[in-house]
Amino acid sequence: MNGIIGRRVRDALLAAARGMLLSLLSLGISLLLFILFLVSLSLVLIGIGLFTTPVVMDAVRTHANQRRFLAGVWAGLTIPAGYRPYPGRAARPGIAGQVEHCVHLLKDPTTWRDFQWLFVDAVAGLVLALLPWALIGYFLFGLVLVAGVWQAIVDAGGTYWFAFVPVHDWTTAFLAALTGVGFALLALFVNPPLIRLHFLLARVLIGASEKELLAQRVARLTETRHDALDDSAAELRRIERDLHDGAQARLVAMGMSLGAVEALMEKDPAQARRLLAQARANSAEALAELRDLVRGIHPPVLAERGLGDAARALALRTRLPVEVDVDLPGRLDEAVETAAYFAISEVLTNAAKHSSAERAWLDVYYSRGDRSLRIAITDNGRGGANPGAGSGLRGLERRLGSFDGVLAVSSPVGGPTLVTIEIPCSLTPAR
Template sequence: MRVRKALVAAARGLWLAIASLAGSITLFTLLVVSLAFIPLGLGVLTTPPLLGAVRAHANHRRLMAARWSGVQIPLPYRPLPPDRRGGVVGVVERCSLLLKDPATWRDLLWLLIDMTAGTVVALLAFVLMPYGVEGWVLALGTWRPIVHAAGTYWYGFIPVTSQSTANYAALLGCGFLVLGVFATPVLLRAHFLVGRAFLAPTPRMTLAERVQHLTETRHDAVDTSAAELRRIERDLHDGAQARLVAMGMSLGTVEALMEKDPAKAKELLAAARASSAEALAELRDLVRGIHPPVLAERGLGDAVRALALRMPLSVEVEADLPGRADEPVESAAYFAISELLTNAAKHSGAERVWIDVHHDSGALRITVTDDGEGGASAAEGSGLSGVQRRLGTFDGVLAISSPVGGPTMVTIEIPCRLSAPRPTA
């Protein structure tokens, strides 16, 4: 098994050496020439597609690093905005954005390293085992025509001039074979580690990306909070406040009719009592929309079960949480599930929904699956995009699998820690 692994690694080393020499040298040369022609204007047109080819070449190497040696190399590239300007102006803008990305220049440096040091390491991963086989081939008699034609033949540090020295070469070849069995996979991995030093984002780039992400999620959180406050204000103004004003006017009329028309006053009192009950129900619904009492008292699992009971669909809930997350995280998860259930009831044509809530590897993981028609997406302006923005505030992610015809599976992951269950009041 180890020998087979070494042979595969040797073949891959040869492939990488060829790719590093042919691919990296070609792309490096073309890109340098294209950059040199930018002041003349021609480079502005040729640089973006060449940089796209360089990134594709680098991404292919990232893929091989992960598959062949388990070396993970994250993507460092800044996201490019969609092309909104056509013609030369759009090309110039795209070229400028690409050149401002620090990862572009690190890719250029990687091409230079890949066609030098990367090629050497890949060749070392390849040559050890074939070189060991050469020692045995010499001992089988091939040393004679070589020595007769060219004189002394050096195999490693052994001058091969006779059968006895050829036998020593065979012994040395055994050493190279043993070394190759153990060192070839290590050298292949070393090739990818050299590449990772230049293809992976630097701590500064990671920090900049993190700051950008936090800035965007903060803006989203502020916008969401402002919209929520406007909704609460509108609900209070149009609902409970209007009922309380009407109830106050009714009570004023009752006071005036108490002596003149007791029967009418009694009727108005009954109406005011009914209006107060409706206002109280609306206030409770409003409070439940801000932060459901069952969520604060019983936790996310029981709150989701209570939510499922109010849905017109058949909802099965599997919740296994050994503790409580922070209140903002629980609230975000609860309203995300609520939005997903609402979408399933209104738009998917589903009859059944399955919800799984658990905590694993430092993250709250939620899966909501329905048997509806599928086709759901987080396009801008949809309810799912709002859920995505809400989760982004907590570094959460939302993944959607919704082929046309269904089923739809939405997975939510929010990094968090669980504390001991809070005592109920």
């Protein structure tokens, strides 16, 4: 029983503290951004708003995303964003690009949904955030009143209303204190639900619908499908070039050497033996190149033993010392394993070439909760990796998008660098 009461008191006080922060965000930031958005819209007609509106909207989206984050951490609620991707100011330079950028933002339905939420959050959201700590505050102030402070207040201004209790003597002061105790008891039961209701209100207003999320996913898959086709065509051209310049050339040279051996077999046996030795060396080199080429298309260890052992083998071949931790109680789809393998290879290669790291860590595991493969690659290098700077990470991000996968990079200057990959997939249990 004491444990239950203690937990309720703790949850009520925690909700009151969170409500205080949320009330500051609702009254301070939401109301300010609402006013700035209105002013910026009014300036669009004279051209100034074309420059100010994107800035204000970036601030609004940051504010809304912060509330989404708090909803997940404090209330366990997921509020999907649903923002349409936009090319940004760099799509077209100058005034034309700025106009396109602003128009794109204003055409996005989530822009107006955020705008409505700012007003509601500054009013209804503020009330829901105020109540949890106001109930606790009334309880504490009731104790202060009954301690004798009521006399000074009444002497200075007459009857003082404590909520709905008029305080003018000791009896009403004690009644106010009892009312404060009642508020405290009420807070034990309503404070956490009030905070959750605050975030539920936000989810109704700024949460993307299933239709919008599905449209986003279809658009993303359409874009990544084109990228996957381009990558496949480029990979076929690379294989053709490697075969033409490598193994094919060596096989042609080997055929010419064998033809010369036939002609020299009786006239010059010593020269024939030398040509045979050269042909044998060419055949060994051609075989090695073909094996490397096949390994680059689909490593045999990946097909035979799965992603876990293939990742360990890949770590052993990396110039950088890599510590590997794998938890895969089964096999994944072949396409997913291949994509994950080459993603790991790309990241480890980048770490070995560009990070100046001394060590790297690779974690591969399957999350049964959300049915997804999770990969984390960390190195202690100099950091500064940026997927948007045209590096191989950008291409890797597009390839993973074909599987609805997500790539996230955290690489502050000075390091460390953390690359996380998440791919939704099913798992076939190991036999």
